[in-house]
Amino acid sequence: MTKIPVAILGATGAVGQRFVQLLEAHPWFEVTALTGSDRTVGQQYGDGCRWVLAEPMPDYARGMLVLPTEPGFEARLAFSALPAEAARAVEPALAAAGYAVSSNASAFRMAPDVPLIIPEVNPDHTGLIAHQRAARGWPGFILTNPNCTSTGLTIALKALQPAFGLRRAMVVSLQALSGAGYPGVASLDILDNVVPYIPGEEEKIEQEPRKMLGTLHAGAVRPAPVVFSAHTNRVAVSDGHMVCASVEFERAAGPKEVAECLAGFEAPEMVRTLPSAPRQVIEVRSEPDRPQPRKDRLAGAGMTTVVGRVRTDPLFHVKFVVLSHNTVHGAAGGSLLNGELLVAQGLVQ
Numbered sequence: 318m319t320k321i322p323v324a325i326l327g328a329t330g331a332v333g334q335r336f337v338q339l340l341e342a343h344p345w346f347e348v349t350a351l352t353g354s355d356r357t358v359g360q361q362y363g364d365g366c367r368w369v370l371a372e373p374m375p376d377y378a379r380g381m382l383v384l385p386t387e388p389g390f391e392a393r394l395a396f397s398a399l400p401a402e403a404a405r406a407v408e409p410a411l412a413a414a415g416y417a418v419s420s421n422a423s424a425f426r427m428a429p430d431v432p433l434i435i436p437e438v439n440p441d442h443t444g445l446i447a448h449q450r451a452a453r454g455w456p457g458f459i460l461t462n463p464n465c466t467s468t469g470l471t472i473a474l475k476a477l478q479p480a481f482g483l484r485r486a487m488v489v490s491l492q493a494l495s496g497a498g499y500p501g502v503a504s505l506d507i508l509d510n511v512v513p514y515i516p517g518e519e520e521k522i523e524q525e526p527r528k529m530l531g532t533l534h535a536g537a538v539r540p541a542p543v544v545f546s547a548h549t550n551r552v553a554v555s556d557g558h559m560v561c562a563s564v565e566f567e568r569a570a571g572p573k574e575v576a577e578c579l580a581g582f583e584a585p586e587m588v589r590t591l592p593s594a595p596r597q598v599i600e601v602r603s604e605p606d607r608p609q610p611r612k613d614r615l616a617g618a619g620m621t622t623v624v625g626r627v628r629t630d631p632l633f634h635v636k637f638v639v640l641s642h643n644t645v646h647g648a649a650g651g652s653l654l655n656g657e658l659l660v661a662q663g664l665v666q
């Protein structure tokens with residue numbers, strides 16, 4: 318198979334670097350363009366990028382020139398790791414120029430005609446793309462993945478939704494520093510500390526899972542009728558977002574059946590064979606002190622959601638802890654899986 322040429326927008330940032338790493342030797346995609354801001358355009362990637370990942374920078378990227386983030390580069394699919402403001406301006410221009418854009422940015426996630434997708438949860442929501450193209454007159458399109466804290470939480474809730482129904486969820490996040498990009502939170506703000514405020518994050522967690530858990534009907538997504546209350550906190554962890562969730566169902570359920578349901582969850586058949594799909598979507602830990610970010614974030618190469626401490630909740634029905642790697646499944650890995658889904662569905666060729 319001839320590989321599909323792909324671009325990484327915002328390739329020098331925290332998420333962009335994950336894309337550079339995950340796309341090395343990808344079986345379907347070949348990176349043909351890396352873009353940045355005025356700060357790095359024109360430089361070789363190896364010089365302009367301050368590499369923050371533990372593994373070395375892949376050789377293929379080192380000598381590539383950083384290009385302007387605007388239409389003109391050679392690629393059919395563009396993975397976007399742009400800040401929301403930059404995405405708001407440039408992603409529509411790229412879609413209008415014919416590119417398929419798989420975006421991590423929040424700019425268009427809640428737009429009614431833009432799919433917000435986790436392939437294990439709602440791969441059918443790509444059905445919005447035809448409506449988006451018709452309404453906006455774009456030959457290309459924009460598809461998004463959720464905020465990194467919503468990812469693992471939504472996967473866990475999707476596993477439970479068909480069996481028990483979802484009524485209410487109270488969630489408290491403990492979010493890693495890499496979720497704020499680089500340089501992110503100042504060291505003197507976070508050392509020996511927890512910051513109980515992440516701008517815009519609570520609103521995202523209270524809205525995005527409802528869209529993904531909703532149903533596509535007549536060209537629109539009906540959000541799931543579940544109500545979320547979220548508290549978000551930044552903690553001194555490098556990678557891996559943890560969420561403590563208390564959930565009320567439509568039908569009463571106990572920890573044993575909930576744990577079984579989580580462990581048995583499988584992605585829809587088409588998604589299971591995608592190159593970046595996790596073999597196990599959810600790993601359920603039975604130890605009283607797991608999951609932990611340092612020990613569990615690399616489960617399934619960062620694509621498996623780890624759930625533990627499944628127990629009875631005195632207020633709602635059940636409570637548990639969810640861990641998901643924020644820059645892998647929560648960002649670049651999730652967006653890459655979305656790109657693979659587009660190929661499998663014939664929306665990118």
Ligand SMILES: NC(=O)c1ccc[n+]([C@@H]2O[C@H](COP(=O)([O-])OP(=O)(O)OC[C@H]3O[C@@H](n4cnc5c(N)ncnc54)[C@H](OP(=O)(O)O)[C@@H]3O)[C@@H](O)[C@H]2O)c1
Pocket residue numbers: 326327328329330331332333352353354355356357358386397398399400401403421422423463464465495496497498499643644647648
């Ligand atoms: N970090 C996470 O865990 C995570 C998870 C899910 C979603 N996201 C989302 O992913 C996006 C990227 O996050 P990040 O953490 O990687 O941010 P980041 O480290 O700050 O990187 C931002 C990237 O965008 C480029 N950029 C900035 N302003 C630009 C402009 N005006 N035009 C073109 N390029 C511009 C930067 O290029 P230069 O280096 O050349 O300036 C850099 O490559 C954000 O929308 C974020 O909300 C992040």
